[in-house]
Amino acid sequence: MKFGGTSLADAEKIRSAARRAVRTARQGHQVVMVVSAMGKSTDGLEDLARQVMRNKPAPKREMDQLLSTGEQVTIALMAMAIEEMGMPAISFTAGQIGMVTDERHTKARIKSIAAKTIHRQLDAGKIAIIAGFQGVTEAGAITTLGRGGSNVTLVAIAAALKADMCENYTDVDGIYTTDPRLVPTAKKISQISYDEMLELSSLGANVLHNRAVEFAKKYNVPIHVRSSLNNKKGTLIVAETESMERILVSGAALKNKLARISFRSVPDRPGVAAKIFHTMAKADIVVDDIIQNVDGNSAMVAFTTDLPELPDAKKVCDKIAKDLGCSVTYEKYLAKVSVVGVGMRVHTGVAERMFAALAKAKINIQNITTSEIKISCLIDCKDATRALNLVHDAFKLGGKKRQAKKTAKKTRKK
Amino acid sequence: MKFGGTSLADAEKIRSAARRAVRTARQGHQVVMVVSAMGKSTDGLEDLARQVMRNKPAPKREMDQLLSTGEQVTIALMAMAIEEMGMPAISFTAGQIGMVTDERHTKARIKSIAAKTIHRQLDAGKIAIIAGFQGVTEAGAITTLGRGGSNVTLVAIAAALKADMCENYTDVDGIYTTDPRLVPTAKKISQISYDEMLELSSLGANVLHNRAVEFAKKYNVPIHVRSSLNNKKGTLIVAETESMERILVSGAALKNKLARISFRSVPDRPGVAAKIFHTMAKADIVVDDIIQNVDGNSAMVAFTTDLPELPDAKKVCDKIAKDLGCSVTYEKYLAKVSVVGVGMRVHTGVAERMFAALAKAKINIQNITTSEIKISCLIDCKDATRALNLVHDAFKLGGKKRQAKKTAKKTRKK
Numbered sequence: 001m002k003f004g005g006t007s008l009a010d011a012e013k014i015r016s017a018a019r020r021a022v023r024t025a026r027q028g029h030q031v032v033m034v035v036s037a038m039g040k041s042t043d044g045l046e047d048l049a050r051q052v053m054r055n056k057p058a059p060k061r062e063m064d065q066l067l068s069t070g071e072q073v074t075i076a077l078m079a080m081a082i083e084e085m086g087m088p089a090i091s092f093t094a095g096q097i098g099m100v101t102d103e104r105h106t107k108a109r110i111k112s113i114a115a116k117t118i119h120r121q122l123d124a125g126k127i128a129i130i131a132g133f134q135g136v137t138e139a140g141a142i143t144t145l146g147r148g149g150s151n152v153t154l155v156a157i158a159a160a161l162k163a164d165m166c167e168n169y170t171d172v173d174g175i176y177t178t179d180p181r182l183v184p185t186a187k188k189i190s191q192i193s194y195d196e197m198l199e200l201s202s203l204g205a206n207v208l209h210n211r212a213v214e215f216a217k218k219y220n221v222p223i224h225v226r227s228s229l230n231n232k233k234g235t236l237i238v239a240e241t242e243s244m245e246r247i248l249v250s251g252a253a254l255k256n257k258l259a260r261i262s263f264r265s266v267p268d269r270p271g272v273a274a275k276i277f278h279t280m281a282k283a284d285i286v287v288d289d290i291i292q293n294v295d296g297n298s299a300m301v302a303f304t305t306d307l308p309e310l311p312d313a314k315k316v317c318d319k320i321a322k323d324l325g326c327s328v329t330y331e332k333y334l335a336k337v338s339v340v341g342v343g344m345r346v347h348t349g350v351a352e353r354m355f356a357a358l359a360k361a362k363i364n365i366q367n368i369t370t371s372e373i374k375i376s377c378l379i380d381c382k383d384a385t386r387a388l389n390l391v392h393d394a395f396k397l398g399g400k401k402r403q404a405k406k407t408a409k410k411t412r413k414k
Numbered sequence: 415m416k417f418g419g420t421s422l423a424d425a426e427k428i429r430s431a432a433r434r435a436v437r438t439a440r441q442g443h444q445v446v447m448v449v450s451a452m453g454k455s456t457d458g459l460e461d462l463a464r465q466v467m468r469n470k471p472a473p474k475r476e477m478d479q480l481l482s483t484g485e486q487v488t489i490a491l492m493a494m495a496i497e498e499m500g501m502p503a504i505s506f507t508a509g510q511i512g513m514v515t516d517e518r519h520t521k522a523r524i525k526s527i528a529a530k531t532i533h534r535q536l537d538a539g540k541i542a543i544i545a546g547f548q549g550v551t552e553a554g555a556i557t558t559l560g561r562g563g564s565n566v567t568l569v570a571i572a573a574a575l576k577a578d579m580c581e582n583y584t585d586v587d588g589i590y591t592t593d594p595r596l597v598p599t600a601k602k603i604s605q606i607s608y609d610e611m612l613e614l615s616s617l618g619a620n621v622l623h624n625r626a627v628e629f630a631k632k633y634n635v636p637i638h639v640r641s642s643l644n645n646k647k648g649t650l651i652v653a654e655t656e657s658m659e660r661i662l663v664s665g666a667a668l669k670n671k672l673a674r675i676s677f678r679s680v681p682d683r684p685g686v687a688a689k690i691f692h693t694m695a696k697a698d699i700v701v702d703d704i705i706q707n708v709d710g711n712s713a714m715v716a717f718t719t720d721l722p723e724l725p726d727a728k729k730v731c732d733k734i735a736k737d738l739g740c741s742v743t744y745e746k747y748l749a750k751v752s753v754v755g756v757g758m759r760v761h762t763g764v765a766e767r768m769f770a771a772l773a774k775a776k777i778n779i780q781n782i783t784t785s786e787i788k789i790s791c792l793i794d795c796k797d798a799t800r801a802l803n804l805v806h807d808a809f810k811l812g813g814k815k816r817q818a819k820k821t822a823k824k825t826r827k828k
Contacts (some may be wrong), residue, residue: 010465046767049491051425051426052491052498053494053495053498058494058497060498061495062490065489065490065505065507066486066487066491068486069487069490072483073462073480073483076463076479076480077466079479080463080467080473080480083476084466084467084470091476091479093479095509097552142507169421
């Protein structure tokens with residue numbers, strides 16, 4: 001069971017998570033908890049570091065030493081809460097269970113876990129509580145696992161222990177067919193494959209970080225994403241099954257505030273594209289949706305970047321264009337609407353249906369990119385939310401139930 | 415260098431302590447810092463534990479896991495502050511320098527320190543910053559050292575490294591001849607022996623906890639107690655020297671709010687005193703100033719306890735008196751005034767001079783206890799502050815300079 005920071009924001013919430021673990025243990029399960037730092041406590045530590053460093057970047061080893069205390073506070077309090085409820089518990093820092101990582105401070109990768117230490121405590125009837133987000137190097141330095149690190153800890157522990165189930169408690173009910181804030185009919189998905197989840201989260205639906213999902217896929221660990229506020233079933237993230245292929249599209253996603261950079265009349269000779277993207281990478285600018293077209297003996301190379309990165313990107317690209325003797329243009333305020341589904345692997349007509357829905361509403365598609373289980377269209381920012389709703393409807397992703405329930409309620413009131 | 419919590423209460427104070435360490439390092443010294451948790455941060459953690467535990471006592475292992483984060487935050491921030499000033503630094507938790515203790519959580523005793531790890535960093539030109547108050551068991555569990563633990567860490571590290579000097583930075587200027595809040599002429603002592611310090615701090619002058627002083631005495635580590643707010647010399651706590659013996663009395667102390675418990679007509683047979691004090695100890699009541707007098711074939715046994723403990727003590731003592739068939743009386747609102755000095759070992763007349771000063775002021779002495787370097791008189795609470803001033807004057811402990819300076823200033827103003 002993993003609980004995120006918002007589900008652990010105060011003593012009462014910690015006790016609530018503890019109750020859930022105790023209940024599960026009393027049903028006869030062996031329970032391991034992975035916990036994040038309480039609420040906004042990490043922000044407080046980062047703020048102290050900024051004050052001490054006068055806004056200069058802090059040494060990474062010390063940053064890890066600092067931030068790892070947040071989770072250490074929570075594991076101790078969680079163990080106390082469980083003991084207070086009459087169930088034996090023991091807390092572990094990453095160091096105490098030999099969660100060994102490489103030496104890359106602030107974004108370390110897990111190398112091994114001493115599962116034996118945890119098994120011994122579970123077999124003694126205890127609930128084991130493990131600090132998420134952190135690791136330890138062979139030499140004993142504390143590391144952290146970077147963004148989404150606690151989920152990586154969850155999946156790594158589950159894999160190492162060969163757990164039957166991995167429960168990710170969060171402040172949402174599960175994974176939705178699309179962002180419910182933008183599409184009112186968005187519906188909770190009961191089951192989704194690792195690959196679909198990877199495509200959706202890379203598109204900005206950030207319930208689980210991709211690193212955790214990749215880890216879960218590699219070790220075939222099922223993850224149940226569910227709410228810490230109720231007992232409803234959430235979304236099960238599992239390996240692809242045949243029945244999943246019957247569904248054409250599982251979800252739709254939107255990524256807003258993109259910019260497109262297009263090089264035209266690029267000399268069509270080997271190594272040119274490599275030069276462009278090598279230079280961008282060196283400048284630490286993330287690019288996506290790359291398209292290359294050859295026309296005669298010159299080529300067009302286009303790609304997107306996040307709008308806030310455009311000023312930096314411009315400097316680099318102007319220089320590249322000058323060096324290559326080609327032209328470069330910039331378009332701001334673009335958005336990308338995508339549909340994802342493993343069903344695309346066996347069914348045709350998905351792209352068609354998507355394009356038709358957008359065309360009918362007179363939304364111009366500026367760019368199309370596809371993967372095996374995803375189709376993305378680049379459109380104007382102003383059309384973004386409308387386009388997402390249209391596409392969501394076109395694939396009948398919307399929930400009817402919710403609407404029906406509301407009506408029923410209204411009727412009763414009358 | 416050790417800095418206490420009040421000297422590290424915010425980012426600015428951490429930077430101020432860092433500047434001091436950097437300055438000392440730039441003078442060519444190898445510098446190790448031992449730091450406490452920031453300001454009142456430990457109180458905040460204890461409060462969280464109380465909320466989670468619903469005021470029940472927390473499991474001690476988890477309490478240590480929790481409280482040790484306070485110092486871990488400070489070491490990381492201190493290392494950052496030093497790095498920001500252009501000096502290389504590295505922080506260490508107790509676990510990272512093998513500060514191994516026994517398994518007694520919340521009051522562990524240090525068994526060994528891996529000094530090599532620290533020496534290696536010092537030799538590489540770094541300032542090493544070590545978390546005070548904490549240790550680690552052979553099995554890797556985090557322990558804490560109990561009250562005054564950070565000072566114990568300081569002295570233990572200094573002993574392990576064979577440090578030339580141990581600087582204890584605090585919010586007072588040093589050790590005073592007596593409590594300056596009660597005696598305006600109290601003067602800073604420039605040098606004091608371990609034994610005198612032990613007697614004074616057991617009398618309530620709590621700058622350094624006795625465990626740290628005992629440790630310093632055992633390993634002959636000189637401690638310089640000084641202010642973190644200025645560069646003035648403080649008080650040096652060192653091994654006894656011959657020159658110290660020339661001074662009759664080094665300091666005077668007051669312990670207020672005591673109660674006396676007297677058993678009378680106690681059957682004078684072996685084992686009776688043992689029974690009384692064994693019963694008190696079992697009830698966890700701390701006693702002091704024990705006196706026993708035999709008169710014919712019955713005895714009188716009296717001792718003091720802290721006034722707040724009297725209600726508990728009464729229950730126990732009434733029962734003891736009943737069992738022994740003797741009487742017991744209780745006196746509230748007593749105080750103990752004491753003088754301390756290694757000079758008493760070679761000089762006579764100290765007790766005499768003390769009694770005369772009190773007698774002249776018509777202060778009744780209810781009880782006298784002595785050690786090799788201390789004389790204590792039990793008096794009425796209402797006379798306490800007056801008695802302390804009288805005794806302080808009688809041994810000419812008062813500072814003339816301070817008085818003189820004030821007058822000079824006044825004269826100039828005129």
